[in-house]
Structures are given as structure tokens and as C-alpha cells.
Amino acid sequence: MALMSSLLLVQGESPRTSEYQLKAVFLFNFVQFVDWPPSATQDSQPPPPLLIGILGDDPFGAFLDETVRGERLGARPIQVRRYRRIADIEECNILFISRSENERVAEILAAVKNRPVLTVSDGDGFASQGGIIQFFTDKNRIRIRINLDAAEAAKLTISSKLLRVAEVVRTPRR
Amino acid sequence: MAIRDWPIKRKLTAILLLISGLVLLLTSAAFVTYEIVTFRQTIRSQLATRSRILAANSTAALAFANEADAREILGALKYDPHMVAAALYDRNGRILATYPAAPSADLIPAAPQPDGYRFEGGHLVGFTPVAQGENQRLGTLYIASDTKAVSDALRLSGVIAIVVLAIAMLAAYALAAALQGRISAPILALAETATAASTRQDYSLRAPKFGHDELGVLTGSFNQMLGRIEEQKQELQQHATRLEQRVAERTKELERRALELQAANSELDAFAYSVSHDLRAPLRSIDGFSQVLLEDYGAQLDEGGRDSLQRVRAASQRMATLIDDLLKLARVTRTEMRTERVDLSGMAREIVLDIQRTAPDRQVEFAIAPGLEAQGDSRLLRVVLDNLLRNGWKYTGKQAQPRVEFTAVDENGGRVFVVKDNGAGFDMKYADKLFGVFQRLHSITEFEGTGVGLATVRRIINRHGGRIWAEGIVDQGATFYFTL
Numbered sequence: 114m115a116l117m118s119s120l121l122l123v124q125g126e127s128p129r130t131s132e133y134q135l136k137a138v139f140l141f142n143f144v145q146f147v148d149w150p151p152s153a154t155q156d157s158q159p160p161p162p163l164l165i166g167i168l169g170d171d172p173f174g175a176f177l178d179e180t181v182r183g184e185r186l187g188a189r190p191i192q193v194r195r196y197r198r199i200a201d202i203e204e205c206n207i208l209f210i211s212r213s214e215n216e217r218v219a220e221i222l223a224a225v226k227n228r229p230v231l232t233v234s235d236g237d238g239f240a241s242q243g244g245i246i247q248f249f250t251d252k253n254r255i256r257i258r259i260n261l262d263a264a265e266a267a268k269l270t271i272s273s274k275l276l277r278v279a280e281v282v283r284t285p286r287r
Numbered sequence: 288m289a290i291r292d293w294p295i296k297r298k299l300t301a302i303l304l305l306i307s308g309l310v311l312l313l314t315s316a317a318f319v320t321y322e323i324v325t326f327r328q329t330i331r332s333q334l335a336t337r338s339r340i341l342a343a344n345s346t347a348a349l350a351f352a353n354e355a356d357a358r359e360i361l362g363a364l365k366y367d368p369h370m371v372a373a374a375l376y377d378r379n380g381r382i383l384a385t386y387p388a389a390p391s392a393d394l395i396p397a398a399p400q401p402d403g404y405r406f407e408g409g410h411l412v413g414f415t416p417v418a419q420g421e422n423q424r425l426g427t428l429y430i431a432s433d434t435k436a437v438s439d440a441l442r443l444s445g446v447i448a449i450v451v452l453a454i455a456m457l458a459a460y461a462l463a464a465a466l467q468g469r470i471s472a473p474i475l476a477l478a479e480t481a482t483a484a485s486t487r488q489d490y491s492l493r494a495p496k497f498g499h500d501e502l503g504v505l506t507g508s509f510n511q512m513l514g515r516i517e518e519q520k521q522e523l524q525q526h527a528t529r530l531e532q533r534v535a536e537r538t539k540e541l542e543r544r545a546l547e548l549q550a551a552n553s554e555l556d557a558f559a560y561s562v563s564h565d566l567r568a569p570l571r572s573i574d575g576f577s578q579v580l581l582e583d584y585g586a587q588l589d590e591g592g593r594d595s596l597q598r599v600r601a602a603s604q605r606m607a608t609l610i611d612d613l614l615k616l617a618r619v620t621r622t623e624m625r626t627e628r629v630d631l632s633g634m635a636r637e638i639v640l641d642i643q644r645t646a647p648d649r650q651v652e653f654a655i656a657p658g659l660e661a662q663g664d665s666r667l668l669r670v671v672l673d674n675l676l677r678n679g680w681k682y683t684g685k686q687a688q689p690r691v692e693f694t695a696v697d698e699n700g701g702r703v704f705v706v707k708d709n710g711a712g713f714d715m716k717y718a719d720k721l722f723g724v725f726q727r728l729h730s731i732t733e734f735e736g737t738g739v740g741l742a743t744v745r746r747i748i749n750r751h752g753g754r755i756w757a758e759g760i761v762d763q764g765a766t767f768y769f770t771l
Contacts, residue, residue, distance in 0.1 A: 142419075142425070146419065254354070277348075278348055278353035
């Protein structure tokens with residue numbers, strides 16, 4: 114019983130701060146469960162970094178930088194980039210779209226369409242709008258919703274393990 | 288019974304059983320130990336494999352903190368009843384999910400421990416890293432398995448070991464019982480033969496030989512020894528038989544000689560008797576006619592003629608005495624013995640009185656011990672005492688204070704009678720001639736006598752089964768000892 118109460122305590126502590134801490138870890142963990150199509154630059158020396166981009170207001174603060182510090186995928190270092198405008202977006206692999214960009218989601222998605230970019234956001238209805246991964250909260254826990262059609266369109270392969278722990282949706286037919 | 292007193296059979300069996308038992312025990316122990324060690328290794332690697340599979344499956348659940356999924360993955364452990372508990376820790380060491388869903392507190396450590404698999408407090412526990420990709424550590428999987436499988440394996444291999452041990456010991460016992468005979472049988476046979484030979488003294492026995500090993504050599508030597516003893520025993524018996532034969536032969540010869548001697552002696556006695564007897568008649572004529580000549584014609588003879596006649600008479604009288612003595616000697620051997628109790632002291636006193644009556648002018652001191660008695664023929668014993676006492680009286684004739692004793696001493700359980708005088712004595716180198724017929728140590732002019740007396744005495748003593756001997760010193764006296 115002591116263990117159970119300590120478990121509850123861990124999950125109950127400071128929900129706001131730990132929410133983005135957790136999301137930062139999740140964002141980083143996606144690197145392990147998603148395969149990007151081979152790119153022209155990936156075998157060059159030195160290996161190109163794997164880029165995690167944040168578009169709009171950065172809700173993570175230092176958490177994300179701390180999480181990815183020193184981490185690599187194979188030989189590729191993992192780096193965080195922050196963008197203010199759609200035009201700034203370069204060849205990033207993961208693009209986190211901040212809630213501040215909620216109004217422009219369709220525009221942003223259109224901009225990265227057909228490019229191997231894993232789009233992530235915690236904005237409501239992101240997945241159904243064509244985003245690939247959406248964070249949502251269920252019973253006080255952060256869950257993942259994945260739009261498989263969007264992932265396929267982006268030529269990304271998502272590990273079945275990730276699919277196991279996620280809620281899978283399809284793009285609604287117009 | 289002390290071990291050293293056990294029969295060889297039992298000793299051999301015990302040694303064989305002890306050795307095989309020890310070997311089997313060590314082998315069984317090694318077998319059980321090997322079983323346990325390999326089994327522990329096996330279940331440890333099984334747990335490691337299972338842990339790695341589970342860890343690989345639970346990466347996403349850990350990566351995205353999906354508690355339900357994690358619980359579901361761990362829940363699969365229920366298909367293995369040996370799995371006691373399991374837990375998934377996240378990167379920060381916090382528990383994400385447990386198996387069973389509500390475990391008792393002491394089964395799940397609060398924080399992950401170093402990776403690895405170890406036996407701990409009756410459980411096999413393992414901490415496995417959960418990682419996706421190369422070095423992406425997501426957390427830790429903990430699994431605890433009970434060691435019932437190990438104890439089951441231990442029990443099984445123990446039972447197998449005990450069964451094998453029991454069967455092997457039975458086989459070893461049977462083999463030992465069958466094979467110990469190879470060694471013990473020759474020894475037992477040897478011991479049996481030795482016992483039989485020594486108790487029955489039968490040296491014709493032979494121990495059976497079983498082979499040409501050391502025991503065979505021993506048996507051979509033993510049999511040879513028996514053979515040698517047998518031969519020697521036979522030789523000894525032959526010698527004894529030969530010796531007995533010779534003794535018997537000698538005895539027969541001696542008996543024959545004795546008979547011959549006896550015959551010769553009695554012939555001689557008869558001769559002496561008849562000669563003496565026949566000599567007396569002419570001698571009486573010589574003496575009688577000499578007396579007639581002296582009385583009737585003495586006046587017509589001169590002095591020389593009368594003296595010659597006197598000498599003829601004296602010589603013929605002495606010859607008569609001699610013949611009488613010889614007859615007496617012969618009679619001693621011819622007369623029959625009548626044994627009775629004889630009062631020697633009284634008899635000696637009578638003889639002394641008789642001696643003193645015939646020569647009242649001589650003063651000789653006689654000392655006769657009272658109460659001397661003996662078993663024998665009184666007539667013959669009187670001859671003995673008469674001779675010895677008269678000899679003492681006679682040979683003290685030149686002594687100033689003559690003295691003759693008759694006593695007895697007890698020597699070696701027998702009675703020895705002693706007649707002792709202080710007279711002329713004799714030289715000890717003539718001691719063996721003393722008792723011969725006609726043997727005289729003094730001339731007739733010194734002391735008169737015929738030389739037959741002591742010979743007679745010895746014959747009488749011999750007829751009584753006794754012995755007579757003498758000691759003497761010249762001029763200091765003689766002592767005669769006799770037994771009856």
C-alpha cells in the first residue's frame with residue numbers, strides 16, 4: 114500500500130511543469146520509434162544532425178535541450194531548433210507546432226506536406242486536421258494519437274510498438 | 288567384536304563396500320552439484336532471455352509512460368507460475384507498472400538495482416535494461432522468479448542419486464561377496480588345514496592350492512613344511528622302533544648271559560660243595576691217624592718226629608676250618624630264605640656274649656645301639672653280624688683301647704647299618720678286594736683267618752637285595768656299611 118501511495122504521489126506532483134517535461138521526453142523518444150526515408154545527406158561526413166524543430170512559442174523551456182543533450186541516433190547528433198515563421202523551417206525531422214500556432218495549423222501542414230517531417234502538436238484536433246502525432250490528456254495522463262494516413266503521406270514508418278501505446282486515427286474523408 | 292577380530296571374508300567385503308561407497312558418494316555428490324549448478328545457470332539464462340524479450344516489448348510503454356500497456360505486457364508473466372513479481376521502472380527509477388497489479392510490498396524493490404541476474408533471498412531476481420535502439424536507455428525491468436524449480440531439480444537429482452547409490456551399493460555388495468572368495472577361500476582353506484594339522488597332529492594333510500599368486504606360493508610352502516614334518520616324524524618313529532628293537536635284543540642277551548652266569552655259578556657252587564664235602568673224609572683220616580700215631584707211638588719218636596706230627600695235625604685242622612667256611616659260603620647261596628622281622632640289636636648282644644666267653648682275657652668295648660631291626664632271614668643275618676663283629680674284635684687286637692660299634696643311620700630315605708672299629712684298618716686302594724673269596728689284606732701270622740668271611744657276608748647282603756661297602760684308614764680303623 115505504501116508503494117501504491119508513492120506511485121500516486123509521483124504522478125500527482127506539480128502537473129503543469131511535469132507535463133512539458135514529459136512531452137519533451139516523448140518528443141525525444143519519437144526518434145527511436147520512427148524511421149525516416151533515406152535522405153541524400155545522411156551518409157555525408159560529418160553526419161548531419163537530426164533536427165527537432167519548435168515552431169512558435171517554446172513551451173518546454175530548458176527541458177527539451179536538457180533531454181537531448183549529448184544524445185545521438187546512430188552517429189547523428191540530435192539538435193533542437195526554434196522557428197518563428199513557416200519560412201524558417203529547414204530540413205528538420207521532427208516539427209513540434211506550439212499552441213501559439215493553432216490558427217495556422219492547416220497552413221503549416223500544407224507547407225511540410227510530402228516532406229518526411231514528423232509533425233507533432235498538443236493542439237486539439239491536430240491529428241484529424243492532418244497532423245501526424247497529437248498529444249492529448251486522458252484521465253490526467255498524457256496520451257498519443259497518431260494519424261497513420263498522414264504518416265504514410267510523409268513516407269514515415271512508425272514502429273508498431275509506438276502504435277501499440279497510441280490511439281490511431283485516419284484522416285476523415287471529405 | 289573388534290574390527291581386527293572380524294573374519295577375513297567380512298573384512299574384505301567391508302573394505303570393498305567402503306571404497307565403492309565412498310567413490311559412489313563422491314560421484315553422486317559431484318553429479319548433484321553439477322546438476323544444481325547447471326540448472327541454476329539454465330534458469331538464470333532462461334530468466335535473462337525472458338527478461339530481454341519483455342524489455343524489448345515494453346520499450347514503447349516506458350518511452351511514452353503508458354501504464355496500461357506496461358501492465359498488460361507484464362501480465363503475460365502469469366502463464367509462468369514460477370514468476371513471482373515484476374516491475375517496470377522509468378528512466379528516473381520510478382515504478383510505471385508492476386506484476387501482479389497489487390503486489391505485496393516486499394516483492395518489489397523501491398528503486399532499480401544494478402543490472403544482472405542473481406539469487407537473492409530465496410528468489411532469482413533480474414534487472415534488465417530497457418532500451419530502444421543502441422544506447423537509448425528507457426528504464427529497467429525487474430523480474431523475480433521463485434527457486435522452486437531449483438529445489439525441484441535438487442530433489443529429483445537427489446532421488447536419482449540415492450536410487451543409483453542404493454542400486455550400485457547392492458551391486459557392489461553382491462560383487463564383493465562373490466569376489467572376496469578369490470582371496471579369502473585360499474586363506475580359509477590354509478587356516479583350516481593348519482588347524483586340523485595342529486589339533487589332530489595329522490601331517491599327511493595338504494591345503495588345496497587355488498592359483499599361482501602369493502597365496503598359492505604360501506600354500507605351497509605350507510604344504511612343503513607339512514611334508515617335511517611328516518618325513519621327520521616318520522624318521523623319528525623309525526629310529527624309536529629301531530632303538531626299542533635294540534633294547535629288546537640287548538635285554539634278551541643280558542637275560543641269556545645272566546642265566547648262563549647263574550648256571551655257571553651254581554655249577555661252581557655245586558662243585559665247591561662236593562669237593563669240600565669229599566675233602567673232609569680224607570682230612571679226618573689224616574688228623575685222626577696223626578693223633579693215633581702221637582698217642583700210641585709218641586714215645587718211640589724223637590722230638591723232631593713229634594713236632595712234625597703236631598704240624599700235620601694243625602694244618603689239617605686249619606684245612607677243616609677252611610672247608611667248613613667254604614661249605615658255609617656254598618650253603619648261603621643254596622639255602623632257601625625265610626623272611627621275618629629280626630631284632631638286630633639283640634642278635635648282636637648274643638654274638639658279643641659268645642665272643643667274650645671264648646676269650647675272657649681280652650677286654651674289648653662293644654657299643655650296640657638299641658632297637659635296630661630289619662626284615663630278613665635271621666639265620667643268614669646272624670652270619671653277617673657274627674662275621675662283622677668278630678672281624679672288629681679280631682683286628683683291634685693290637686689296640687690299647689679297642690672299641691667296636693654297631694649303629695645305624697638314615698640316609699636318602701633308607702636305613703644304613705654301620706659296624707665300626709678302631710683297629711688295624713686298611714688302605715682304601717684295596718677296598719674292592721675286601722669282599723673277594725680268599726682275599727686277605729693281612730698275613731695269617733698277623734691276624735688269623737680264611738678269607739671267606741666277607742665274601743659270605745656280601746653274598747648274604749646281595750641275596751637280601753642290599754648293598755655293602757667299607758671305608759678304612761691304615762691303623763685307625765675300618766667302617767662297614769650295609770643296607771638290607
